[in-house]
Amino acid sequence: MAVKVLVGTKKGLFVLSGDAERRSWEVEGPLLTGFSVYHAIRDPRDGALYAATNFFGGGTVHRSTDNGATWERAEELGLPEDGELKLNATWHVEPGSNGELWLGGDPGVLFRSDDKGVTWQVNEPLLNHETRDQWNPGAGGMCLHSINVDADDPNKLVIGISAAGVFRTDDGGQTWEPANKGTSADFLPDNQPEVGQCVHKVLVHPLNRDRIWQQNHCGVYRSDDRGTTWERLDGNGLPSDFGFALMLDPRDQDAAFTIPEESAMNRVASGGRLGVWRTRDGGASWDVLTNGLPQQAWVGVLREASAWDGLEPNGLYFGTQSGSVLASPDGGETWHEAARWLPPVLSVETAEWP
Amino acid sequence: MAVVRLPALLAQEAGGQREFDVDAQTLRDALRSLPVRDLCLDEHGELRRLVNVFVDGQDVRGADELDTPLRADSKVLVVAAIAGG
Numbered sequence: 001m002a003v004k005v006l007v008g009t010k011k012g013l014f015v016l017s018g019d020a021e022r023r024s025w026e027v028e029g030p031l032l033t034g035f036s037v038y039h040a041i042r043d044p045r046d047g048a049l050y051a052a053t054n055f056f057g058g059g060t061v062h063r064s065t066d067n068g069a070t071w072e073r074a075e076e077l078g079l080p081e082d083g084e085l086k087l088n089a090t091w092h093v094e095p096g097s098n099g100e101l102w103l104g105g106d107p108g109v110l111f112r113s114d115d116k117g118v119t120w121q122v123n124e125p126l127l128n129h130e131t132r133d134q135w136n137p138g139a140g141g142m143c144l145h146s147i148n149v150d151a152d153d154p155n156k157l158v159i160g161i162s163a164a165g166v167f168r169t170d171d172g173g174q175t176w177e178p179a180n181k182g183t184s185a186d187f188l189p190d191n192q193p194e195v196g197q198c199v200h201k202v203l204v205h206p207l208n209r210d211r212i213w214q215q216n217h218c219g220v221y222r223s224d225d226r227g228t229t230w231e232r233l234d235g236n237g238l239p240s241d242f243g244f245a246l247m248l249d250p251r252d253q254d255a256a257f258t259i260p261e262e263s264a265m266n267r268v269a270s271g272g273r274l275g276v277w278r279t280r281d282g283g284a285s286w287d288v289l290t291n292g293l294p295q296q297a298w299v300g301v302l303r304e305a306s307a308w309d310g311l312e313p314n315g316l317y318f319g320t321q322s323g324s325v326l327a328s329p330d331g332g333e334t335w336h337e338a339a340r341w342l343p344p345v346l347s348v349e350t351a352e353w354p
Numbered sequence: 355m356a357v358v359r360l361p362a363l364l365a366q367e368a369g370g371q372r373e374f375d376v377d378a379q380t381l382r383d384a385l386r387s388l389p390v391r392d393l394c395l396d397e398h399g400e401l402r403r404l405v406n407v408f409v410d411g412q413d414v415r416g417a418d419e420l421d422t423p424l425r426a427d428s429k430v431l432v433v434a435a436i437a438g439g
Binding site: 080 | 390
């Protein structure tokens with residue numbers, strides 16, 4: 001088995017294949033030429049690849065059962081004909097824990113597929129959520145970009161929408177509860193609203209599903225009660241409260257990795273010094289990892305463009321808008337450039353296949 | 355039969371077929387008959403914002419749009435809008 005890095009770009013999908021040490025990479029692609037690949041993922045249950053693809057013909061989902069050699073498009077993906085909203089873009093595909101698939105899209109919508117991505121049904125309770133009139137799109141649209149499915153209970157999900165916030169369900173999506181208490185929305189008159197927060201990425205830790213990490217437009221947060229309350233962490237040594245990337249260590253719930261950017265007004269590495277900031281104490285303190293990263297790089301990393309492989313040691317990966325993919329096979333201690341001169345990187349995921 | 359010609363990417367999504375003979379009275383019916391109807395028309399049945407259509411050389415947008423009548427020998431050209439980077 002080899003580690004693969006699925007790199008979704010503005011101009012197609014690239015697949016990076018690593019050697020045994022995860023230090024040398026072969027680049028295949030572009031696949032899905034002509035499409036912007038907002039996110040691509042491999043379903044570990046059957047090996048199928050899914051890509052959230054967008055182009056002049058709208059947003060759709062492509063599926064491949066031959067590792068990307070051929071692709072099939074979902075049928076008639078869209079919002080209800082009799083509604084006011086239209087599907088603006090597809091953002092994130094997530095395999096569920098009971099055979100189902102989930103798809104997040106713009107305008108803050110969630111779909112479910114029970115036939116391996118051929119057809120998708122919109123989640124009506126979220127589409128018609130009572131707080132929707134308080135949601136607003138961010139620069140990337142009103143994207144539903146984070147989908148966390150409980151590995152033991154497929155009815156439990158935690159999702160993130162920009163700029164609506166974090167929502168959770170315990171009943172498979174029949175009801176959605178906002179989970180934003182204590183997170184800031186400094187761009188609103190009331191900066192602690194029930195909803196309207198611009199969450200950039202939200203990740204539930206696989207070891208402890210009550211522990212959730214969040215990189216927000218306004219801060220980095222940790223929750224220990226599945227989003228009921230949040231503790232703000234960026235004041236504990238991070239150079240900025242702003243950023244998109246967020247990575248975890250599946251064997252250490254106290255560890256998290258962010259790539260702070262200067263500010264909402266200047267979305268590049270803080271001070272032009274690209275670094276991955278790590279905490280190993282739940283966010284009480286942070287240290288910066290730069291070994292192998294460029295001394296100066298005015299680059300940005302988008303919300304879907306970071307991932308980890310979960311191997312021992314944990315491999316970390318992120319892609320830049322300038323078309324580089326950076327990899328660390330040792331939990332962030334050392335970094336190298338796995339690919340360069342790709343189109344702007346929109347998303348990074350990892351997978352394994354021969 | 356009118357003929358609908360697709361741009362390369364839509365033809366790829368239509369199984370590689372670039373031209374379709376359609377028996378349709380209007381542009382709407384013609385596009386609805388295509389295997390890529392969902393990529394030409396949105397869920398409200400409207401022409402997608404970045405899809406332009408010319409019927410016999412005339413841009414339908416701002417004119418009769420999807421109600422544009424087709425003749426038996428009409429040429430329908432579907433093109434991607436000049437957009438994006």
